[in-house]
Each structure stands twice: as structure tokens, then as C-alpha cells.
Amino acid sequence: MSLKIVFALACAAAFCCGQTESTSPSRTQPAAKEAPTAQEQANPLQTTAAPQAAAPVAEAGDQLPPARKPAAGAKAPYVIGPLDVISVKVWNNTNLTSTLDVGPDGMISLPLIGQVKADGLTKEQLKEALAKSLGEYLNSPEVDVQVLKVNSKRYFVYGEVSKPGEFPLVQETTIMDALATVGGFRDFANQKKIYLMRGTQKFDFNYKDVSKGKHLEQNIVIQNGDRIYVP
Numbered sequence: 001m002s003l004k005i006v007f008a009l010a011c012a013a014a015f016c017c018g019q020t021e022s023t024s025p026s027r028t029q030p031a032a033k034e035a036p037t038a039q040e041q042a043n044p045l046q047t048t049a050a051p052q053a054a055a056p057v058a059e060a061g062d063q064l065p066p067a068r069k070p071a072a073g074a075k076a077p078y079v080i081g082p083l084d085v086i087s088v089k090v091w092n093n094t095n096l097t098s099t100l101d102v103g104p105d106g107m108i109s110l111p112l113i114g115q116v117k118a119d120g121l122t123k124e125q126l127k128e129a130l131a132k133s134l135g136e137y138l139n140s141p142e143v144d145v146q147v148l149k150v151n152s153k154r155y156f157v158y159g160e161v162s163k164p165g166e167f168p169l170v171q172e173t174t175i176m177d178a179l180a181t182v183g184g185f186r187d188f189a190n191q192k193k194i195y196l197m198r199g200t201q202k203f204d205f206n207y208k209d210v211s212k213g214k215h216l217e218q219n220i221v222i223q224n225g226d227r228i229y230v231p
Contacts (some may be wrong), residue, residue, distance in 0.1 A: 078122065078170050080126060082105070083102060083104065085102070085151065086100055086108070088143065096110060098110075116129060123147055130143045148221075154167060155173070155228065158229050161185055174220065175210075178222055179230075187228065191206075192231070194206070196228050197226070198223060198227065
């Protein structure tokens with residue numbers, strides 16, 4: 001056999017072996033993950049992270065979550081009392097529009113409906129009560145009520161303040177609110193020893209602490225007849 005034929009057979013055998021190895025499934029285990037390089041450890045943010053799903057965008061017509069309720073702390077509405085002065089207006093009826101004094105018994109008097117109790121009601125509650133009573137005589141009356149002067153509820157501030165005296169208790173008022181209306185303290189006022197008297201009860205109030213957000217429980221809501229002393 002000539003050398004050329006032997007060489008050709010050897011090449012063909014080698015080619016067949018290579019084809020068999022490339023088409024055979026590999027039984028070897030996958031290579032272990034290589035340890036991160038020093039550069040990757042120093043800059044971990046440069047490594048490729050799995051993409052995160054984007055937050056859904058609200059489309060028109062989607063139901064949005066309910067709005068949060070407003071924080072608590074709104075002032076309570078004023079409650080009408082004896083000797084207060086109020087105005088009652090009935091639209092398109094001047095005969096029923098007038099300024100009224102709340103009597104010592106807490107009652108007011110209007111044409112058509114006579115005596116109506118105002119004591120213990122807010123102006124919105126009194127407005128509804130008047131509209132209901134007038135509705136028996138008028139077609140859908142529109143009523144407005146305003147408090148013109150507060151005579152039934154008041155508090156007092158005494159001592160080392162610029163404007164001591166008597167003050168109307170028109171709305172929910174704390175000790176801090178009351179002290180804000182007296183024009184400031186005098187030079188020798190002891191702002192740490194303020195106190196409120198409610199009958200025989202005594203409530204201490206440290207203005208220095210409360211104004212810095214400390215001991216806020218001392219900043220109580222004032223009641224009718226309370227007396228604040230600034231020594």
C-alpha cells in the first residue's frame with residue numbers, strides 16, 4: 001500500500017472521531033461559578049443585576065386608593081349659650097331676619113315658630129332646627145345663623161402678662177392659645193410656674209417646656225370659667 005493511501009485513511013479516521021465527540025452529550029458537571037475578582041468586590045454596583053419589574057402606571061379609569069383622612073386637631077365648633085347674641089337670616093324674607101339675644105333660659109323667639117331652644121347647639125345645628133320649623137310655613141327656607149357676641153362662655157388670665165382680663169371662649173382653646181392672646185409676658189413673669197384654676201382644681205403649666213414640645217399633656221383645653229395665673 002502506498003504512503004499516500006495510508007495518510008488519507010489516517011486523516012479520515014481522525015475526522016470521524018472528532019465528529020463523534022462533538023455530537024455526544026456532555027456528562028460532566030457544570031463548572032463552578034468563578035469567585036468575583038478584586039475589582040468586582042470593590043465595585044459591587046457594577047455587577048449585572050436581574051432586571052426588576054417596573055411599577056404599574058395608573059391608567060385613566062383605574063380605581064386609586066382612598067385619600068388619607070385629615071389629621072386630627074381641628075377646632076371644635078362653638079356651642080351657643082345663654083346671653084349670647086346671634087343673627088338669624090332667612091333669605092328673601094326680611095320679616096324673619098333679625099339680631100337676637102339668647103335668653104337666660106337659652107331660648108330665642110322668631111315670628112311664625114315662636115320659642116326655639118338655642119342653648120347647647122352649634123350654629124349649624126340651630127340653622128337646621130330653624131329651617132325644619134320654618135319649613136312648616138315656608139317652601140324650602142334657606143336659613144343662616146351667625147354668632148355675633150359671646151357672653152355665655154369666657155375665661156380669665158391674671159398676673160404678669162401685658163393684657164390681663166376676661167376673654168370670650170369662642171372656640172376650642174388651650175392654655176397655649178389663651179396665652180397667645182394676652183400680648184406676651186412682662187419682664188419678671190415666671191413662665192415655668194403658670195397654673196390654671198378650675199373651681200378647686202389646679203393644673204400646672206410650664207410654658208418653657210410646652211413651647212419646646214415637652215410635657216404637652218399640660219396644654220389642656222380651657223373650659224368656661226377657667227382662670228389662668230402667671231406669677
